[in-house]
Amino acid sequence: MKQYSDLITGAVSLLIGIALLAMSIPIGIQENNLIGAAFLPEIVSVIIIALSLKLMYDGFRAAQDYEETVPEFVKNYKGTAVMIVACILYAELLKPVGFLITSIVFLFLTFCLMTKKEETNYLKLGALTIVSVFLIYFIFTKFFGIRLPAGILKGII
Amino acid sequence: MGDILTGFVSILNLPILALIFLGVFMGIIVGAIPGLSVTMGVALFLPITFGMEPIAGLALLCGLYIGGTSGGLISAILLKMPGTASSVATTFDGHPMAMKGEAGKALGVGIVASFFGGLISYVILMFLAPFIARFALKFGPYEYFSIALFSMTMIVSLASGSIVKGVLSGMLGFIIAFVGIAPITSFRRFTFGIADLSAGFSILPILIGFFAIADILEALENKYKKQDLSTQDFKIRGFGFTRDDIKGQGFNFFASTLIGTGVGILPGLGGSICNLLAYSVCRGHSKYPEKYGTGIVDGLIASEASNNACTGGAMVPLLTLGLPGDNTTALILAGFMIHGITPGPLLFRTQGPLVYGIFAALLIANVMMLLIEFLGMRVFIRILQVPKNILLPIITVFCVVGAYANNNRVFDVLVMMLFGILGWVMKKAKLPVAPTILAFILCPTLETNLRRGLMKSQGSFLPFLTSPISCVFIILAVVMLVYNIRKEILNAKKA
Amino acid sequence: MKNKTLKAILGTTMAALLLAGCSGGSPSGGSSSGGSSSGGSTAPESSYPESDIQMIVPVGAGGDTDANARLLASYAEKELGVAIPVVNVKGSSGTVGMEQVRTGEADGYQALFFHTEAMLPKIAGIYDYSLDDFRLAGVCLQANTTLLITHNDSGFTTLQEFIDAAKANPGNIEYGMAVGGYPQLVGLALEKEAGIDLNLVDIGGNADKIAALAGHNTDIINVEYALVKDYISTGEFIPLALLSAERNPLFNDIPTAKEQGLNMEFGKFFFVAFPKDTPDDAVNTFSAAMKASVENPEFVKAAQDSYALTPVYMDPEEATKYAKQVEESLLKYADLFTAANN
Known part of the structure; x- marks a missing residue:
């Protein structure tokens, strides 16, 4: 897998380049203007396609003399995946549920994810979560006048 | 001369000095908190200035502007998080220095470079403003297009490692910038029918995503990596660096200061790219470009000298022509207007004492910035003592607030998260993000001015080449491109 | 003056204190008002805000x-x-x-x-x-401050001279505006009402328009009076008409388009x-x-x-x-x- 990383990068960007070109051409036709909204995207897509091909070629050659190295530690892909999902949920729920609740849940989860098992003290992390979120909320809403989404707590805070 | 004296005297009293201090202090805080921008700080304080004497209000706003621009270096160095687009390049070498245990040195060098960069640009402003402002007016769409094109070639020198990958990253920046309403004709492109996308992406959520969110994802991935216990020296003597540390940095410093001032003077360019340009120019000129990004003072000086020099540059068109170059100077302009003063060609004649009062305020604010940060760096550096597993999650919540507050849209928080994931994927693919950011910022300038130029010339490309300034930059762009491609081919043969 | 500045400072400090103060007081104040409003929609509405x-x-x-x-x-x-x-x-x-x-x-x-x-x-x-x-x-x-304005080297100094010039060179006089915005509407209306043909070119917002006019990169723009009053006093810009029903008493010497026979009010x-x-x-x-x-x-x-x-x-x-x-x-x-x- 790792030895093909440049090949994969090249292939993905090739697809992006082709997609960009495919979406730009109709815009150009619709606008009926050579140097219109589609002009620069078309140029960019051609450059991307050319460079992707070069990258794929280089990546293919590099893969031939690839040597596996022993990693010095185990990658924590599971944690990263959980985090990615949490990030998106946080952004999506921020408005309906509100800043305070989503932030408390997110921050606590992230603390737990980041802290090594043997060092985890849930009580301490929980307390830290509450204090930090309220402090951030306090600073931004009161001092900087930013109105954060209240969500379901609307009318209570 | 009388005006200069009256101007300085009008500033030198306790209440105004206190206001400048307040401005610089608040500016540094706003600048240092990831996600809060100088613009936001100035907007917050603007209504307070309505009731003040003009000079008092403007002194406060100038203090905020300078403090905020400089404050970005703190989070850039210590947290690898640029507070605004103007301190992106500070992270490249500033943060690696902090990781090597040289945080004190990095802060000290950054602060001093900021101070002198600002100082020189204010002196330029004070004596040359009316002349250079007139020159800047000659810049129309042809010239702005060519400068943007030339700046684009800097992508190549920002690409660490493979040039192919660097340019690919740059092209990605273009794609991101394309989304939304196209310049000139208001054609909606690549929005996939999503209403929120019609306004396009703004820079701040993208920056926070690329730096902060991508960073936390990477930190999680490397959770089990053995941390070398910090050898950080928290005791800072003086500014944390010695004479030897900055030996031979003269060229870097002056070139970056001039680039910063120059970019600031051109109101159509937007000041935020000056640090990336200065960084790439210094790197291109360096005898050891490969060391850039590993934590050397060269890159740090380039970035910090240029972004503070840009503040002085940006005041030139503002004071002499009434033209703001970015959001922050637009707010300062509002600060003038509310008192019935229109900056413009007459300002120096009709409001001489006020203008020189503002110069004085800028100079004093710059000194206060130096002092506050000199004392403050001993406190800021302690943030490195907070373990990563506590610090990074809390910063993430700050970033959410920052991304939201930037335009008061929840959508921007999602944008930030998605760009964070993209940034992490790009790191895995070894695609550098700096070219993406540069291209994203420059793309609208490039495209808008290309199309404006063609509209003006009624379809002819000729004026792009017959305008002398434009022609020079197009030739420079071609030369840069050929030179770099040749270098790349030679390198490939050697390998 | 010193007194006023001092007041301003006091004001600022007070504002800061107030911010801090209301932040301290607000959790309790906020929750009490929240209590009353959660008490039901029957609460008298006159409590706004x-x-x-x-x-x-x-x-x-x-x-x-x-x-x-x-x-x-x-x-x-x-x-x-x-x-x-x-x-x-x-x-x-x-x-x-x-x-x-x-x-x-x-x-x-x-x-x-x-x-x-x-x-x-x-x-x-x-x-x-x-x-x-x-x-x-x-x-x-x-x-009521929107002006049609030109620079001092455009060859015309009044609205009529401008219209004549535009009729003599159709499509060659450049009108700086922003596509899709108010200025474009003004430009199009000008073409229609005066029966002329201009080259409408996208230049951007106010700052860009003023820069273009001051640099003689465009011929005529519409802009708010306050933003260009210095340029008018130096003679660098020449106002042709105020696009308003009546003259503005704050700058009474600029004639309206209407009194010059052009029916434009913007x-x-x-x-x-x-x-x-x-x-x-x-x-x-x-x-x-x-x-x-x-x-x-x-x-x-x-x-x-x-x-x-x-x-x-x-x-x-x-x-x-x-x-x-x-x-x-x-x-x-x-x-x-x-x-x-x-």
Whole structure:
């Protein structure tokens, strides 16, 4: 897998380049203007396609003399995946549920994810979560006048 | 001369000095908190200035502007998080220095470079403003297009490692910038029918995503990596660096200061790219470009000298022509207007004492910035003592607030998260993000001015080449491109 | 002077203290008011406003719209006794911010501050909603300051000379504007009303237009008086006409287009609007605060000194009627506008 990383990068960007070109051409036709909204995207897509091909070629050659190295530690892909999902949920729920609740849940989860098992003290992390979120909320809403989404707590805070 | 004296005297009293201090202090805080921008700080304080004497209000706003621009270096160095687009390049070498245990040195060098960069640009402003402002007016769409094109070639020198990958990253920046309403004709492109996308992406959520969110994802991935216990020296003597540390940095410093001032003077360019340009120019000129990004003072000086020099540059068109170059100077302009003063060609004649009062305020604010940060760096550096597993999650919540507050849209928080994931994927693919950011910022300038130029010339490309300034930059762009491609081919043969 | 500055400082410090103070006090204050409102919808509505009112400005910070919003907010705050934070939500010629208010909760705690350009998306055929989809709380400021202006090297110094020049060189005189914006509408109307053909070129916002004119990179623009008054006094710019019904007493020497035989009126009015279903009580309370602000001599002075604006108060009904009138006068250029942009 790792030895093909440049090949994969090249292939993905090739697809992006082709997609960009495919979406730009109709815009150009619709606008009926050579140097219109589609002009620069078309140029960019051609450059991307050319460079992707070069990258794929280089990546293919590099893969031939690839040597596996022993990693010095185990990658924590599971944690990263959980985090990615949490990030998106946080952004999506921020408005309906509100800043305070989503932030408390997110921050606590992230603390737990980041802290090594043997060092985890849930009580301490929980307390830290509450204090930090309220402090951030306090600073931004009161001092900087930013109105954060209240969500379901609307009318209570 | 009388005006200069009256101007300085009008500033030198306790209440105004206190206001400048307040401005610089608040500016540094706003600048240092990831996600809060100088613009936001100035907007917050603007209504307070309505009731003040003009000079008092403007002194406060100038203090905020300078403090905020400089404050970005703190989070850039210590947290690898640029507070605004103007301190992106500070992270490249500033943060690696902090990781090597040289945080004190990095802060000290950054602060001093900021101070002198600002100082020189204010002196330029004070004596040359009316002349250079007139020159800047000659810049129309042809010239702005060519400068943007030339700046684009800097992508190549920002690409660490493979040039192919660097340019690919740059092209990605273009794609991101394309989304939304196209310049000139208001054609909606690549929005996939999503209403929120019609306004396009703004820079701040993208920056926070690329730096902060991508960073936390990477930190999680490397959770089990053995941390070398910090050898950080928290005791800072003086500014944390010695004479030897900055030996031979003269060229870097002056070139970056001039680039910063120059970019600031051109109101159509937007000041935020000056640090990336200065960084790439210094790197291109360096005898050891490969060391850039590993934590050397060269890159740090380039970035910090240029972004503070840009503040002085940006005041030139503002004071002499009434033209703001970015959001922050637009707010300062509002600060003038509310008192019935229109900056413009007459300002120096009709409001001489006020203008020189503002110069004085800028100079004093710059000194206060130096002092506050000199004392403050001993406190800021302690943030490195907070373990990563506590610090990074809390910063993430700050970033959410920052991304939201930037335009008061929840959508921007999602944008930030998605760009964070993209940034992490790009790191895995070894695609550098700096070219993406540069291209994203420059793309609208490039495209808008290309199309404006063609509209003006009624379809002819000729004026792009017959305008002398434009022609020079197009030739420079071609030369840069050929030179770099040749270098790349030679390198490939050697390998 | 020193005294005034000292006052200002005191004011700033007080403001800071107040911010800190209300932050300290607000958790308790907030929860008590929350208690009463959660007590049911039967609570008397006359308690409006109970908390901060967000004023959304659909353009970026800086510029006249933003400054006027902040000015109004700072006076209306005193009348209503709550904070009115100005919130910039920019993008898509103001439609992003307008959408946020329109689709937001109709409780009177989110207001829109904008001007005539709010009607453009509908006239351009981009969006099908306009001010009808809002509830106007009133108009507070009018700008009868839009000038047609040229630089001193353009070869014409009066409106008539300009029209003659344009007739002699059709399509060659450059008119600087921003596609899809108010200036384009003005440019198109100018072409139609004067029966001339110009080269309408996209230049950008106010700052870009002034730079282009000062650098002689364009021939004629429309711009607000206050932004170019220095250039007029130095003789670098020559005003051709004021696009207003009557001369502006603040700069009485500039003739209107009308008195020179050109039927063009392009003023701007600044208004505050709420979502459609906002209760009467909230709208009227806010409107009364606008009225009090507009009648405050300090507000009048600030509005006149800054952007040469005319403070005018219109209550919700008048404002709605007035907006309708303006919309109709603009609609006659709708075809030109859509034709130019498609």
